[in-house]
Amino acid sequence: MELGEKIQAVKAVFDILDTEIALFQENTKLGCKSGCGECCKKPTIEATILEFLPLAFYLHKENLVEVFLDKIKNKNVLDNTNNEVINDGICVLFAPFLPNGKTGYCTIYEHRGLICRLFGFSATTDKNGQKLLATCRIIKENYTEDYEKAVESIKNGAFIPLIRDFYYKMYAIDLNLGEGRLPINEAIKRALELVDTYFYYANQE
């Protein structure tokens, strides 16, 4: 599969997942707290290169690859107290404040990765194959009743997208790019470098 076809294949997986999550949300009435971006603030998010190929392709088309590579590079700062390079680790697409200064958001939401789409409204399985809702503290605390109903209905067989299934779909597109998880900014950086180099040479032919 050519890189362009892989990008389209990843987008097709995202479309399926988005449809399934919308169905789950409609059935359970569970949703994110308005304006919340708490899960994006974690410095430990890991992602694959493959899931950020659509983002990289979008930034390549918009001529923004260098801008974002610089943003990622500039997240590294020198800590003068011990001369170590430190990085806050927070996703480069995350804007900490809305114009009203209250909360944060994803600046290129349409091209967010698989992990970003899955979190909150998908399931893992336990050793007996029972589906377990993988969601956040904010949903549990703010929508406790709907959360508990959702957990109960999943136990009784209600539909929910399975995280595992979507990783398998990604492996089928490209095992190398879809398997190893990296800190999110490193995954974005490698996706940008791969896409930019590939289309640079493709356009020379």
Ligand code: SF4
């Ligand atoms: S999944 Fe949870 S933490 Fe993330 S935006 Fe939604 S409500 Fe907030």
Ligand code: SF4
């Ligand atoms: S890509 Fe967007 S949704 Fe995903 S972690 Fe970064 S800011 Fe959050």
